[in-house]
Amino acid sequence: MCLLGAGGTAKAISMMIPNAHILNRSKNRLKDFTNHTTTYTWDNFKTKKYDLIINTTSAGLSDNNLPAPKEILESLLKNAKYVADVIYHETPFQKLAKKYNLPIKDGSDMLVYQAVMQFEKFVDFKVDKKEV
Numbered sequence: 001m002c003l004l005g006a007g008g009t010a011k012a013i014s015m016m017i018p019n020a021h022i023l024n025r026s027k028n029r030l031k032d033f034t035n036h037t038t039t040y041t042w043d044n045f046k047t048k049k050y051d052l053i054i055n056t057t058s059a060g061l062s063d064n065n066l067p068a069p070k071e072i073l074e075s076l077l078k079n080a081k082y083v084a085d086v087i088y089h090e091t092p093f094q095k096l097a098k099k100y101n102l103p104i105k106d107g108s109d110m111l112v113y114q115a116v117m118q119f120e121k122f123v124d125f126k127v128d129k130k131e132v
Helices: 008-016 028-032 070-077 092-098 108-123
Strands: 002-004 021-024 038-041 052-055 082-085
Touching (some): 082 092
Parallel strands (some): 002 021
């Protein structure tokens, strides 16, 4: 698996899946990952085959940016089997993945479950998650 970005969401995912590779634009943000996974910057990345590519960046949240240079993304996507994006609406990254006919999962479930967890903490009441 390849995680795009090195923020908080990537940290959480990489703790659950320690063999994930992290690809980020700058080396500075990768310091937190070097003890438990393989890291790359855009400059030192060599394309590998990953079954799953997950965008954890904010690219595309409120702009038309891609989470990495298009050339890198295309090299990843042509060898991938699945794509996920933590953003809950269609992004330029998701649109690019569609060109490769890849199954795509957006971040809508993550958004809903975060809201459910916050609601449960706020009202001190457990919600039937299947019903939600």
